[in-house]
Amino acid sequence: MKKKLVTMAGTFCTMAILMATPALAAPTGDVSGVIEQTWQSAAQQIKTVVNSVVFPALDMILVVLLFVKIASAYMDYRKHGQMEWAPIAILFAGLIFSLTAPTYIWTILGI
Numbered sequence: 783m784k785k786k787l788v789t790m791a792g793t794f795c796t797m798a799i800l801m802a803t804p805a806l807a808a809p810t811g812d813v814s815g816v817i818e819q820t821w822q823s824a825a826q827q828i829k830t831v832v833n834s835v836v837f838p839a840l841d842m843i844l845v846v847l848l849f850v851k852i853a854s855a856y857m858d859y860r861k862h863g864q865m866e867w868a869p870i871a872i873l874f875a876g877l878i879f880s881l882t883a884p885t886y887i888w889t890i891l892g893i
Contacts, residue, residue: 844877
């Protein structure tokens with residue numbers, strides 16, 4: 783029991799010492815300036831990743847869903863004789879929005 787208590791106390795002290803390192807933002811203590819610099823350097827990388835990974839993945843998902851919905855609507859049309867256009871139109875509008883978003887989203891966000 784005593785060994786377990788000493789081990790826990792030692793672990794606690796070690797963690798406290800490791801986490802108590804001072805966070806130095808800048809020699810003048812300008813934290814907001816450091817945050818702005820970090821955001822400016824990371825913004826371009828974020829933009830590149832979103833443009834080359836996120837939007838194409840979203841576009842691919844929407845295209846697959848659109849084709850599946852068109853096929854199921856056609857099968858429903860053959861079965862019941864009426865076509866449901868609202869889900870197809872919603873998916874198509876979402877696809878158009880997702881395809882054109884990279885051209886204006888960065889202007890809105892100021893990047």
